Amino acid sequence: MEEVRIVSVQMVAPAEPPNPSSFRESIKLTLYDRAMRFALYQKRILFYNPVEPSSIDCHIQSLKGSLAQALVSFYPLAGRLSSSSLEIDCSTLSVQFTEAVTDATLGDLAIRPSKPTLTLRFHTRFFLDQVTRFVDGGISVAIAFSHQVCDGVSGWHFFNSWAQIARDGVLRNPPVVSYEVEEQDMELEEAFEVAASIGYKVKKSASSPRDLSKPRESISSSSMPQLDVRLFRLDQSHISELKSRCLEETRASFSSYEVVCAYFWTLTARHRGLRPDQEAAIAILFDSRGRFAKVPEFYLGNAIATAIVSARVEDLTSKGIGYAAGLLHDAIVSMDEKKNQAQLKFMYHVMETGFITEMEIDPASFSLVVSSPRHPVYETDFGFGRPAGVTFGTNDLSDGKIYLFPSPAGNRGVEVSVVLHPE
Incomplete structure (x- = not known):
């Protein structure tokens, strides 16, 4: 398997401040979230057929711009774990965006699980993503997210919403970032x-x-x-x-x-x-x-x-x-x-x-x-x-x-x- 080389690592912040009427600087983790404290980070990788080489730079810029737009609504993913480990701190918002290249083709992969290329040095960061260019013009878009901040349903909701914004410029189903949880009074x-x-x-x-x-x-x-x-x-x-x-x-x-x-x-x-x-x-x-x-x-x-x-x-x-x-x-x-x-x-x-x-x-x-x-x-x-x-x-x-x-x-x-x- 050809080596994957990192060419750029940037921090992407929300394109604009989240809506002040719904923004919460601190979000309390629910019992669902706290129960996922020791779950490993989840990775999902999508592979796309080759595009014209001359258009790849434009596509990557679109990915970064639409990511910034998506984070306006999905801002908890850009937050950090508070020192108490019981809250999401949204006072400073950004996610890591990595660009990589490889001399492999999509056919070389055969769309099978491969050695991970996202270097995950976790402490308080919830979300990372990586876009990889293949030598034949193929593209992969990978995300890794902490299970403490969201599950697979939310992960795919974000992934799909990011794509909607990149493709159509609209977000059809914005997320609900918190709700009043009634935990059972149970010994x-x-x-x-x-x-x-x-x-x-x-x-x-x-x-x-x-x-x-x-x-x-x-x-x-x-x-x-x-x-x-x-x-x-x-x-x-x-x-x-x-x-x-x-x-x-x-x-x-x-x-x-x-x-x-x-x-x-x-x-x-x-x-x-x-x-x-x-x-x-x-x-x-x-x-x-x-x-x-x-x-x-x-x-x-x-x-x-x-x-x-x-x-x-x-x-x-x-x-x-x-x-x-x-x-x-x-x-x-x-x-x-x-x-x-x-x-x-x-x-x-x-x-x-x-x-x-x-x-x-x-x-x-x-x-x-x-x-x-x-x-x-x-x-x-x-x-x-x-x-x-x-x-x-x-x-x-x-x-x-x-x-x-x-x-x-x-x-x-x-x-x-x-x-x-x-x-």
């Missing part, structure tokens, strides 16, 4: 009991307390475990076939998300060579916006609920994907605001005490589904065409992680990347 013991009922079964570790003075940094490439990433492309006919199998097995209908997650849950259980009597668990994420009270549709922040589902490997492999889809469906529909608040309170307490708790389920049998085929990935057109492909950073890969993205063909298909140990 810690009750929170742990409720969290246990939705899969958060843990035991306290003898490990030393975490250092809570700074956010968790990315794992260096040299210390990362050896992992394989396999890409699967499911078109609408494949997904319809999975739904038909589930209907035949259970006489119940399930969503595309449920059947795809169920299929890869059973697939990874088989691949890992687990014992038939062993428990295999999967964590699935879903958006709380519009589901729970008072979480606005375009809220900028974290609003992701998590459900953990477990089943015996023997049942997963013998009862069919309809059985697995039914378990996932039940977990999703039964998630309410009380359960969601309980899991967040549980997670935050674990981090605030400084001790890592260990899941009773073996990590070697655990899977985590991230991203979503509903994200507007291929609508992110900056004015030089729709993306040709999307990938993610390698800084937070883990065994059993499953990434879902929409198909570039736009046929309601799904691209699935599965991360597993090679053996």
Whole structure:
């Protein structure tokens, strides 16, 4: 793989001061945000087909200008973490914009996860981006953002809004930067009991307390475990076939998300060579916006609920994907605001005490589904065409992680990347 060379690093500030009627110099982190304190920074990289070489400089200037315009509304991304680590300080606003070049072509990449080129030296910065020119005229636009300031839904909302401004000069759906959160009045013991009922079964570790003075940094490439990433492309006919199998097995209908997650849950259980009597668990994420009270549709922040589902490997492999889809469906529909608040309170307490708790389920049998085929990935057109492909950073890969993205063909298909140990 050809080397990526950094040619310019600049700080980009909002093009004008944010609207004073809605601007907040200090934004309190919600329980959602605080629960993400030790989540690694998220990277998403979009690749674009070659453009005329003479137009690249113009496109990059447009990217910088539209980024400055987008930050007027999305200004919390340009803020800093306060010294208390409980607030976003928006008194000084800017983000890092990096230009890079490579002698590689888009074809050399084959749109696969590659060694990260964003140098992330994190302390209080929330957001960085990098634009890379390929030798054949291709362009990649990458963002990295702290999970403490926003989730994937907000990340793609920003990415897509930035592109709208670059392409059309307008922002159609401005973000809501804060809302009044009503946290449940719940004793810690009750929170742990409720969290246990939705899969958060843990035991306290003898490990030393975490250092809570700074956010968790990315794992260096040299210390990362050896992992394989396999890409699967499911078109609408494949997904319809999975739904038909589930209907035949259970006489119940399930969503595309449920059947795809169920299929890869059973697939990874088989691949890992687990014992038939062993428990295999999967964590699935879903958006709380519009589901729970008072979480606005375009809220900028974290609003992701998590459900953990477990089943015996023997049942997963013998009862069919309809059985697995039914378990996932039940977990999703039964998630309410009380359960969601309980899991967040549980997670935050674990981090605030400084001790890592260990899941009773073996990590070697655990899977985590991230991203979503509903994200507007291929609508992110900056004015030089729709993306040709999307990938993610390698800084937070883990065994059993499953990434879902929409198909570039736009046929309601799904691209699935599965991360597993090679053996």
